[in-house]
Amino acid sequence: MLRIVLAEDSVLLREGLVGLLERFGHQVVAGVGTAGELTAAVAEHGPDVVVTDVRMPPGFSDEGLRAAVALREARPRLPVLVLSQYVQRAYAEELLDSCDGTGVGYLLKERVGKVEEFVGALQRVADGGTVVDPEVVRQLLRHRRDPLSRLTAREREVLALMAEGRSNASVAEALTVSEGTVSKHFGSILTKLDLSLTDATNRRVLAVLAYLRK
Amino acid sequence: MSSLTLRQALVRRRYLLGGWPWRAALYLLSSVPAGMALLLSVLLLAAVGGALSLVLIGLPLLLMLALIGLPVAAAERRRLRLIDPVPLGDPHRAPAHAGLSAWLRTRLREQATWREFGYALLFAGVLWPLEGLLVGGVLAVCGGLLATPVVMAAVTGGEEVRVLKLYLADSYPQAFALALLGLVLLPVLSYPLGWAAVARAALTRALLSAGDDGVDARIQELGRSRMRLVDAFEAECRRIERDLHDGAQQRLVALSMTLGLARLESPGEPLGGLLAKAQEEAGEALVEIRELVRGIHPQVLTDRGLAAAVEDVADRSAVPVDVELDIPERLPRAVETAVYFALCEALANVAKHSGASRASVTGRDDGERLTVEVRDDGTGGAATTRGTGLQGVADRLSVLDGRLLLSSPAGGPTVFRLDVPRTPAHLVE
Numbered sequence: 001m002l003r004i005v006l007a008e009d010s011v012l013l014r015e016g017l018v019g020l021l022e023r024f025g026h027q028v029v030a031g032v033g034t035a036g037e038l039t040a041a042v043a044e045h046g047p048d049v050v051v052t053d054v055r056m057p058p059g060f061s062d063e064g065l066r067a068a069v070a071l072r073e074a075r076p077r078l079p080v081l082v083l084s085q086y087v088q089r090a091y092a093e094e095l096l097d098s099c100d101g102t103g104v105g106y107l108l109k110e111r112v113g114k115v116e117e118f119v120g121a122l123q124r125v126a127d128g129g130t131v132v133d134p135e136v137v138r139q140l141l142r143h144r145r146d147p148l149s150r151l152t153a154r155e156r157e158v159l160a161l162m163a164e165g166r167s168n169a170s171v172a173e174a175l176t177v178s179e180g181t182v183s184k185h186f187g188s189i190l191t192k193l194d195l196s197l198t199d200a201t202n203r204r205v206l207a208v209l210a211y212l213r214k
Numbered sequence: 215m216s217s218l219t220l221r222q223a224l225v226r227r228r229y230l231l232g233g234w235p236w237r238a239a240l241y242l243l244s245s246v247p248a249g250m251a252l253l254l255s256v257l258l259l260a261a262v263g264g265a266l267s268l269v270l271i272g273l274p275l276l277l278m279l280a281l282i283g284l285p286v287a288a289a290e291r292r293r294l295r296l297i298d299p300v301p302l303g304d305p306h307r308a309p310a311h312a313g314l315s316a317w318l319r320t321r322l323r324e325q326a327t328w329r330e331f332g333y334a335l336l337f338a339g340v341l342w343p344l345e346g347l348l349v350g351g352v353l354a355v356c357g358g359l360l361a362t363p364v365v366m367a368a369v370t371g372g373e374e375v376r377v378l379k380l381y382l383a384d385s386y387p388q389a390f391a392l393a394l395l396g397l398v399l400l401p402v403l404s405y406p407l408g409w410a411a412v413a414r415a416a417l418t419r420a421l422l423s424a425g426d427d428g429v430d431a432r433i434q435e436l437g438r439s440r441m442r443l444v445d446a447f448e449a450e451c452r453r454i455e456r457d458l459h460d461g462a463q464q465r466l467v468a469l470s471m472t473l474g475l476a477r478l479e480s481p482g483e484p485l486g487g488l489l490a491k492a493q494e495e496a497g498e499a500l501v502e503i504r505e506l507v508r509g510i511h512p513q514v515l516t517d518r519g520l521a522a523a524v525e526d527v528a529d530r531s532a533v534p535v536d537v538e539l540d541i542p543e544r545l546p547r548a549v550e551t552a553v554y555f556a557l558c559e560a561l562a563n564v565a566k567h568s569g570a571s572r573a574s575v576t577g578r579d580d581g582e583r584l585t586v587e588v589r590d591d592g593t594g595g596a597a598t599t600r601g602t603g604l605q606g607v608a609d610r611l612s613v614l615d616g617r618l619l620l621s622s623p624a625g626g627p628t629v630f631r632l633d634v635p636r637t638p639a640h641l642v643e
Binding site: 010012013016017019020023055060061062085086087088089090091109110112113114115116118139 | 456459460463464465466467468470471472473474475477478493496497500504508513514516517518522525526529530
């Protein structure tokens with residue numbers, strides 16, 4: 001069971017999300033509608049994970065994202081999942097750059113429709129994983145300079161799936177190949193991108209993402 | 215009345231035979247009484263108005279003094295017809311509203327009013343005495359010489375006469391010779407007289423013509439109203455974007471979520487399949503709205519400025535695009551928007567027509583102007599006339615006093631360059 005602080009200015013969506021999360025046995029300890037209230041609620045409740053919208057009153061710009069980054073600076077281990085209406089590399093990068101990029105997620109808002117995947121992603125973020133929306137990853141991967149153009153189409157697919165924070169097993173499942181093949185692909189990706197192999201999948205993904213964001 | 219002007223007449227051989235020399239003389243001479251009257255009025259208004267300004271009665275008098283250029287200029291424009299049939303336009307604008315105060319406000323704000331005031335002072339203080347001297351001198355010299363025999367006969371009984379207080383003539387042959395000299399001098403001197411009148415007319419024209427400021431003011435107003443239109447258009451775009459975001463997008467997300475939950479509850483067929491299909495439709499609608507919104511007004515432009523927004527466009531481009539924008543500070547919103555859509559258009563053209571394998575966007579803001587260049591390695595041959603897209607871009611930039619250059623020789627490369635002042639003149643912020 002996760003204790004969640006939820007920030008979303010649309011009452012309709014907020015209610016819907018509360019219902020959805022409770023349906024999966026989580027507890028929304030506070031549902032708020034502004035960035036200021038979000039900061040206060042986190043201070044008050046000390047939740048396991050924060051779910052926040054990007055665009056909120058009063059400015060309807062990117063208050064939610066800014067609040068999330070500020071929260072992360074104050075409490076580096078607070079997991080935050082940001083829901084955005086837009087595929088926006090700049091936003092995702094800012095979020096991933098906050099602290100070391102563990103325990104953060106950037107998802108398109110509409111992913112909440114895929115209920116189980118959404119809740120799974122939230123769990124991964126709460127466990128310290130990194131979740132980046134496939135659309136955003138695709139944007140990160142497109143038209144990057146030369147090192148990436150050296151990757152084969154298959155390797156890119158693997159990398160994209162990895163960047164979503166999936167394990168080797170889940171990547172293998174998605175591509176209907178064996179786990180060994182995935183490992184091999186990933187090894188060759190790392191070689192091509194001049195990245196050293198580290199132990200945690202997340203670390204590797206982050207290294208890749210960091211490289212892509214250069 | 216012939217359409218000839220004095221200036222044209224002066225260089226013709228028949229100048230002396232027509233009425234032109236007399237007109238020139240009349241033009242210069244008529245300045246004298248007018249100038250005297252004007253000088254008197256100016257001094258009177260200034261003295262009385264100044265003295266009485268302490269008790270407020272003087273203020274309307276001083277106001278009249280300030281506006282004295284108006285009747286003077288009107289009269290001068292008329293008088294100019296004597297030697298120049300080309301009419302001199304009235305530079306004044308019609309006041310926006312009826313009534314004295316509106317008229318006064320309009321007049322006192324016009325540059326032309328103050329130019330006319332200056333002219334009136336110049337006229338009263340300098341011009342008319344000069345003109346009087348000039349015409350008076352010519353007439354006195356020629357008249358004096360011509361009159362020598364008459365004066366000799368009438369006044370001194372043929373003994374002697376002092377001509378122009380300079381020369382003593384003491385015989386009739388001498389006197390007639392002098393009269394002949396006067397007769398010869400008259401046409402000779404009418405040339406400088408004519409040129410003096412031309413110079414005087416040119417001065418009048420320069421100071422009292424409609425000049426550019428009437429037109430300038432209108433252009434300024436046009437510029438401002440265009441800017442207001444563009445601004446209103448953009449505000450409308452932002453409103454639509456906001457409405458879509460707060461309304462349709464949120465509802466569709468909620469719908470998708472509800473459908474997701476429904477699928478969770480009833481995974482069986484056929485309902486499960488239908489729910490999945492419905493959810494897919496909702497997802498497609500969301501994607502479409504997202505694209506639509508980006509076309510109307512990209513949120514990232516508002517939040518992060520031009521460079522981030524352009525990188526975002528580059529990310530989505532089918533042709534690889536390198537972006538290097540050196541823009542240290544946020545630009546005015548209108549500039550950001552116009553330049554953003556210009557670059558969108560340029561990159562869309564690269565993707566659609568150029569056949570390029572790579573493109574680059576480079577730009578910098580030097581504090582004065584923002585210059586951005588889009589370059590591709592395609593086949594060239596692009597033209598601003600193709601499609602209305604670029605025309606729209608050029609229009610939008612010109613509202614901001616910006617410029618657009620397109621160089622696209624056959625065989626490439628195509629270079630699309632724009633530059634915009636950092637703070638356009640008509641900015642409504």
